[in-house]
Amino acid sequence: MSRTAVALSGGVDSSVAAALLVEAGRDVFGITMDLGVATTGAGEGPVALARRVCDTLGIPHVVIDLADAFRAEVVEPFGDAYAAGLTPNPCVRCNERIKFGALADRVRELGATTLATGHYARLAHEGGRTWLERAADLTKDQSYFLYRIPPHVLPMLEFPLGDLTKTAVREMAAGRGLPTASARESQEVCFTRDHVALVASAHPEALEPGPIETLNCTVLGQHRGIARYTVGQRKGLGVGGPEGPFRVVRIDAARNALIVAPEREAVPTRLTLADAIWETGAAPGAVLAQIRYRSKPLPAVAAPLPDGVDVEFRALAEPLAPGQSVVLYAGDRVVGGGIVPAA
Numbered sequence: 001m002s003r004t005a006v007a008l009s010g011g012v013d014s015s016v017a018a019a020l021l022v023e024a025g026r027d028v029f030g031i032t033m034d035l036g037v038a039t040t041g042a043g044e045g046p047v048a049l050a051r052r053v054c055d056t057l058g059i060p061h062v063v064i065d066l067a068d069a070f071r072a073e074v075v076e077p078f079g080d081a082y083a084a085g086l087t088p089n090p091c092v093r094c095n096e097r098i099k100f101g102a103l104a105d106r107v108r109e110l111g112a113t114t115l116a117t118g119h120y121a122r123l124a125h126e127g128g129r130t131w132l133e134r135a136a137d138l139t140k141d142q143s144y145f146l147y148r149i150p151p152h153v154l155p156m157l158e159f160p161l162g163d164l165t166k167t168a169v170r171e172m173a174a175g176r177g178l179p180t181a182s183a184r185e186s187q188e189v190c191f192t193r194d195h196v197a198l199v200a201s202a203h204p205e206a207l208e209p210g211p212i213e214t215l216n217c218t219v220l221g222q223h224r225g226i227a228r229y230t231v232g233q234r235k236g237l238g239v240g241g242p243e244g245p246f247r248v249v250r251i252d253a254a255r256n257a258l259i260v261a262p263e264r265e266a267v268p269t270r271l272t273l274a275d276a277i278w279e280t281g282a283a284p285g286a287v288l289a290q291i292r293y294r295s296k297p298l299p300a301v302a303a304p305l306p307d308g309v310d311v312e313f314r315a316l317a318e319p320l321a322p323g324q325s326v327v328l329y330a331g332d333r334v335v336g337g338g339i340v341p342a343a
Contacts, residue, residue, distance in 0.1 A: 010046030036067030086323030273338025
């Protein structure tokens with residue numbers, strides 16, 4: 001019988017994923033990444049909680065130390081990106097490099113042929129390959145964060161919660177007496193509650209005041225450090241004028257300047273995504289583009305290029321922040337995506 005590793009984070013979702021596989025008669029063991037992330041409050045840390053889940057289910061538990069890799073691949077690049085005026089998504093990078101990179105390699109070494117997680121997403125096996133698709137519960141769908149999973153890793157994955165709702169998962173956990181049944185939702189950024197302080201620790205210059213300028217270089221005021229702002233931001237700028245409210249349209253890290261424009265000004269609707277992916281077998285053409293995790297998908301046309309993926313939006317209401325991910329779908333299927341380039 002093949003072995004299945006279940007990545008246990010100490011949360012309710014991964015716990016129920018493990019329980020479902022155990023009940024299906026699978027040869028399962030739990031594996032938890034020690035990322036060197038300090039816990040807050042009086043509650044148990046993720047490793048201790050994951051161990052209790054494994055004890056409850058009667059399966060082995062393995063802990064692997066990925067703290068150095070996590071710091072080098074996720075935490076430090078996050079700070080560097082903010083200091084450069086970008087708006088990175090560390091969860092996307094962690095999934096690509098750590099959870100479905102270093103962790104996947106480790107479970108193979110431990111003899112597992114399958115890696116299961118508690119993510120809300122689905123997999124489709126078609127045309128001799130495995131495709132990533134949205135979860136049935138669109139309010140919890142996490143495919144946006146998973147779009148950069150290496151193609152060679154997808155066939156070994158399982159997402160047992162892909163067809164379930166969060167409410168159903170909570171009920172399953174409680175009914176099975178899992179110690180994580182009432183666990184709170186995890187933070188989107190697990191390694192810091194204060195990204196400004198984290199950025200400043202390595203890049204104090206990112207908190208230096210500087211000018212807030214219009215596109216024609218008229219100075220309207222002073223900002224409080226570029227690490228405190230993102231492209232598209234409207235609140236907290238402290239500037240205005242007869243043109244109406246302003247929003248950030250560019251962050252010029254080299255000059256320590258915040259560039260703003262009136263909200264009503266046209267937003268560019270075409271760009272070439274950097275560090276892009278385009279799934280083999282996907283046809284260029286009409287797609288739905290998701291520009292943020294919680295945003296509504298936008299109609300667009302996309303096509304692969306030698307140096308990226310060209311995306312033309314049919315309607316775009318706000319500027320795209322350099323550094324953020326844009327994920328492209330054909331229906332529910334992920335067909336491509338990439339990073340918004342710096343201006």
